[in-house]
Amino acid sequence: MYRFWSIPRITRRAWKVWHRNLVVFFRTWKVNFFPPLIEAFLYLFAIGMGIGTYVKEIDGIPYVNFIAPAILAISVMNSAFFECTYGSYVRMYYQKSFDAMIATPLSIEDVIAGELLWGATRSVLYVIIMLPVLAAFGVISFPTYLLAIPLAFLGGLMFASIAMCFTAITPSIDTLNYPSFLLITPMALFSGTFFPLTLLPVLFQYIGLAFLPLTHLVAIMRMLTLPALTGLLVLHLIWIILVTAVFYIVAINLMRRRLIV
Amino acid sequence: MFYPLLTGTLDYCLPQVRDFYGNISNHWFIGGAQIQVIIEAQDLKKTFGDIIAVDSISFSVKKGEVFGFLGPNGAGKTSTMKIIACVSPRTSGAIRVFGMDPDNFPAEIKMRLGVVPQETNLDPDFTCYGNLFTYSRYFDIPPDIAHQRTQELLEFVQLQEKKDVAIEKLSGGMKRRLILARALVNNPDLLILDEPTIGLDPQARHLIWERLKLLQAQGNTIVLTTHYLDEAARLCDRLVIMDNGKILVEGSPVDLVKQYVGEEIVEVEKTEDVLSCLSGKNIPFEVIGEYVQIATGSSRDVVRTLFDHCSPHKVLTRPATLEDVFLKLTGRKLRE
Numbered sequence: 238m239y240r241f242w243s244i245p246r247i248t249r250r251a252w253k254v255w256h257r258n259l260v261v262f263f264r265t266w267k268v269n270f271f272p273p274l275i276e277a278f279l280y281l282f283a284i285g286m287g288i289g290t291y292v293k294e295i296d297g298i299p300y301v302n303f304i305a306p307a308i309l310a311i312s313v314m315n316s317a318f319f320e321c322t323y324g325s326y327v328r329m330y331y332q333k334s335f336d337a338m339i340a341t342p343l344s345i346e347d348v349i350a351g352e353l354l355w356g357a358t359r360s361v362l363y364v365i366i367m368l369p370v371l372a373a374f375g376v377i378s379f380p381t382y383l384l385a386i387p388l389a390f391l392g393g394l395m396f397a398s399i400a401m402c403f404t405a406i407t408p409s410i411d412t413l414n415y416p417s418f419l420l421i422t423p424m425a426l427f428s429g430t431f432f433p434l435t436l437l438p439v440l441f442q443y444i445g446l447a448f449l450p451l452t453h454l455v456a457i458m459r460m461l462t463l464p465a466l467t468g469l470l471v472l473h474l475i476w477i478i479l480v481t482a483v484f485y486i487v488a489i490n491l492m493r494r495r496l497i498v
Numbered sequence: 499m500f501y502p503l504l505t506g507t508l509d510y511c512l513p514q515v516r517d518f519y520g521n522i523s524n525h526w527f528i529g530g531a532q533i534q535v536i537i538e539a540q541d542l543k544k545t546f547g548d549i550i551a552v553d554s555i556s557f558s559v560k561k562g563e564v565f566g567f568l569g570p571n572g573a574g575k576t577s578t579m580k581i582i583a584c585v586s587p588r589t590s591g592a593i594r595v596f597g598m599d600p601d602n603f604p605a606e607i608k609m610r611l612g613v614v615p616q617e618t619n620l621d622p623d624f625t626c627y628g629n630l631f632t633y634s635r636y637f638d639i640p641p642d643i644a645h646q647r648t649q650e651l652l653e654f655v656q657l658q659e660k661k662d663v664a665i666e667k668l669s670g671g672m673k674r675r676l677i678l679a680r681a682l683v684n685n686p687d688l689l690i691l692d693e694p695t696i697g698l699d700p701q702a703r704h705l706i707w708e709r710l711k712l713l714q715a716q717g718n719t720i721v722l723t724t725h726y727l728d729e730a731a732r733l734c735d736r737l738v739i740m741d742n743g744k745i746l747v748e749g750s751p752v753d754l755v756k757q758y759v760g761e762e763i764v765e766v767e768k769t770e771d772v773l774s775c776l777s778g779k780n781i782p783f784e785v786i787g788e789y790v791q792i793a794t795g796s797s798r799d800v801v802r803t804l805f806d807h808c809s810p811h812k813v814l815t816r817p818a819t820l821e822d823v824f825l826k827l828t829g830r831k832l833r834e
Binding site: 341 | 583586609613617620622632684
C-alpha cells in the first residue's frame, strides 16, 4: 500500500516549474488577462445590478457589496482548480512536459509542487486584476481588501491541491468533467456566495461548513472586503490551512504514484 | 556541487586494485590507462506487477565508450534506460551511475546526464530557442551562459534558422535534432539515447550519427538503444542484445558477428536440388522463406561447391552483419 500521507521531499527547484508556467502565462497575457476582467464585469452587472435591483440588501449590506467577495472567491477557486486539472493534465499527458522535466535535476515532487504553486499564483493574479474593477465600483473597502491578495494565494493553493488529486486519478481528460460539474459548480452556488448560508436547512449549513472549502474562503473574503472582521476568521483560516496541507501532501503522493512506475 | 567520489562507493561490485601507493582503488587499469566506470549494474531487476521487464541483468559502461542496448520490442531496453536516468526506481539489484545510487542521489546524477527519450516531449509552449533556454534553467545554468550555449547548440544541430519557430512547425527530423540539442544543454558526462533516430530520413540519421561521433570524440560516454542494427554496428564500441528482460550476449559488433554468425553469408534460392545437395555435403544452412542462408568463413568455397554440385538458380554473397546475429539470437517471430 502506497503511503499517501508521507511527507514529500521538495526542493527549491519547484520554483523553476512555477517560473516556466509564469513565463508562458505572460507570453500570452492578453488572452489570460481578459477573462478575469470580463468575469468581474459580468457578475457585477448580471447579478449585482440585475438581481440587486430586487434584492436591495442582505443582512443590512447592499447586495452588490455582499456578492463582491464571492466573485473574488469563486475566481480564486476556478482559476486554481481549472489550471491544475485541465491545464496540468494537458502538460502531463499530452505535452509530456513532466517527463521532460524529471529527466533534469527536478524530481516529480518538485514538478508537482511547482504546478501547485503556480495554480495558487494564478489565483493571485486573477484577484489582482479583479480588485481594481470592484474598487472602481465602490463595492469593496480599502485597505482591508488588499488582504484578499495573500488570501488568494492560500485559497488558490487549496483548490490547486484538491484539483491535482483529481488529475492524479482521472483516467482521461473527459472524466475531469465530473469534479467540475459535481463539485465546483454546486460549490459556487451553495457556499454562501450569492445568498447567505443561513437560508439553507440546518443540515446543509453544517455540511457546507464541514465539507465545502469555498464556504470558508467566501466567509474570510467577505470579512475582508466589507470589512467585518470577527474572531471567526481565525477558525475559517485554520480550516483552510489544514485542508490545504492535507491535499497538498496527498496530491503530490498521488501524482508520484501515477507517474513514477 | 558535491559529487561523491567514485572511489569507495563501489566496493562490493568492482575488482579492487591497489594503486602505486598501495591504496585500494576501484578504477580499472588496462594498459596503464585508468578506465573509469560510469555505469555499473549488478542483478538489476524491474517488475511491473507480474511482468518482469528487466530480469537480473549485469553490465558496466566505461568512460568514453558508446554502449548499445539492442533487442526486440519489449526486451527491457527502455526500462533499463529509465533506471539509469533515475526516473524509474529498480525493483532489486544494484546500480551505480557515476558511483552514485539513483535511489539516493537522483538530482546529483541527473545534473550530469543528457537524455534523449523515445517519445518526443519538447515543450509546445516555447520556440526552439525557448525550449533549450527553459531546459537550461532546470540545470541551474545562469541565463547568460544558457543564452550562449543555446545558440551554439542550435548551430550544432543545424537549427539556427529555426530559432524562433514554434515546435509544432518543425518536421519530425528537426524535432529529434532539437531533442538531441536539449540533451546537451548541461554539457553532460553521460548521454542516454532511447531510439535517437527513430522515424528519421537518411539525411537526418547521418547528421545525428556524425554529431554523436563528434561527441564521443570529445570524451562523452553514450548509452543508446536502437532497432537499427546498422546504426548499432556503426556507432557502438560495445553492445548487449537483450530479449525477454535478459542479456543474451555482450561484445563489440565485429566480435559478435564473428562469434555468432561468421564472416560471410551466402544466400541461395531454395530448390529441392540445393537442399539435398547441401545436406549431402554436410554444409549447415538455414531456410528463410524462399531462400537458403549459409553462414561461412569463406563464401568462395561455398559458392564453388554450390555451382559445381547443386545447380543453384540465384546466389548472393554478402558480409555477415549484426542483423544476422540479432535474428539468430532473438528469432524471426514477430513480437507485437
